[in-house]
Amino acid sequence: MGPERRVIVGVDVGTRAVRAVAFALDGTARHVATREYPLREPMPGWQVQEPDVLMAATLAAMTACVSGISGAEVVAVALSSARYGLIGLDAAMTPVTPLLTQRDRRSSEAARELRSSGQSRELHRLTGTPVHPMNPLCKLLWFARHEPYLCATARWWIGLKDYVIHRLTGMVVTELSSASGTGMFDVHRRAWSSAVLDLAGVSESQLPPVLPTTAVLRLSPMAGRAVGLPPGTPVVVGAGDGPLRSLGAAAIDHTVGGLTLGATGALRTVVRDPRIDPDETFSCGALTEDAWVVRGAVGNGGNVVRWAGRVLGDEHATPALLDVAARIAPGSDGLVMLPYLRADEAPPESCAPPGAFLGLRSEHSRGHLVRAAVEGVCLQLGGLRDRLADLTPIGSVRLTGDAFRSPLWREVMAAVLDCPVQVTSAAGDAALGAAALGLFAIGHTADLQEALTQLDSGVVGGEPVEVDPALTAAYRGLRARLPTLLTVAGQLGEILDEVAGAGLSAPVRP
Incomplete structure (x- = not known):
């Protein structure tokens, strides 16, 4: 059977959908x-999923993918999943809790207490993960406080990927990437931290053993029948979706940053060993034993422009609004937006003022408002790059995500970054990253770069973004003034909070 009939299946299990993608080994299809x-969302701030519903969708996607490549040889299945989820299981591996997703905020109080007590700094230094409600550590603290019996009697506490691995292979294991995002794993010793486990109120025996991300297990007979693959098909345990997006965008050189912009935004780069920033801004999680992804995120990205579309007219007309905004001069004629529409518990956004338009005048139009929103988000992401430079310098950036289909988003982001920028064709595809990691894991390539090129030669290139130097200079000046604007806006936010707390309001006139 020729290489065009041999495929590897990358399975990316996200928070809303699962994608199963079969990649031909010669990159042709x-x-x-x-x-x-x-x-x-059973309560405000809670966000959960039913593990068995999610698993049924995963098996259905894999079945559809396999049936669509009938006759091809599947050399392996490689896994990606959203990190930071938590599921409690009994001794029979039956879920006793739903999956608490990354955006479940019930443990916000626990996260705030760890930060206010100063414990968060040492926890971050040890685990590479900033204290945040999304972390399994904080979720377990919530269970210990509100459901202590369940917390004490659960046989296992595992993540989303771990549950998928168990259902596909029968093994109860996790892998280095997912473990390094729990807030309980010592990234320097590469082992569960006994001190943090004591804080969380769990024992190491309640957590799964940690395998390398390149570990190869075997598809169980039951799972094989369910998806139409031979039992024993190699299953590469893979990594978290964030690190695999870096790989899928070919941003795996330590001098290259991968910037993904969807509803939220993230900037990542890859280093050889864990690096921890003193400001608790960046997380550091594994892709492989010697490739660690440093990541900073913002909770407000493309959602800001969608919000503007909703309040200014038609939320489905975002492309048209961006076209209007592109006709506005850079700097939006003095209008600045601080794009903090959605609160985020993690630094630096936990210290951010409320969202605001500053400098609003009667001559400003909807185009000004939308352009200021785009510029505000890009300035925020540019600030992430500045702070990341203290850990590792980034000489170029690869842009991925649906937002960068817009010429305006590309142009503004490249001008703010003020470095060589390319837009990649793979859109930071975690399934592609999983497949490339899988191909490397089963020995078909010598390194990750070769695996990625073999599956999709186009992703290694990219479309350069050309930027007018005058535009770069304009945004450089705005970035220099941004700290002052943030200080003023923060003071205004405190005043507004005091007014709201006092219950003051305008009188109602007949």
């Missing part, structure tokens, strides 16, 4: 199957 699943 791929077949995609997607299945969605619901999120539940």
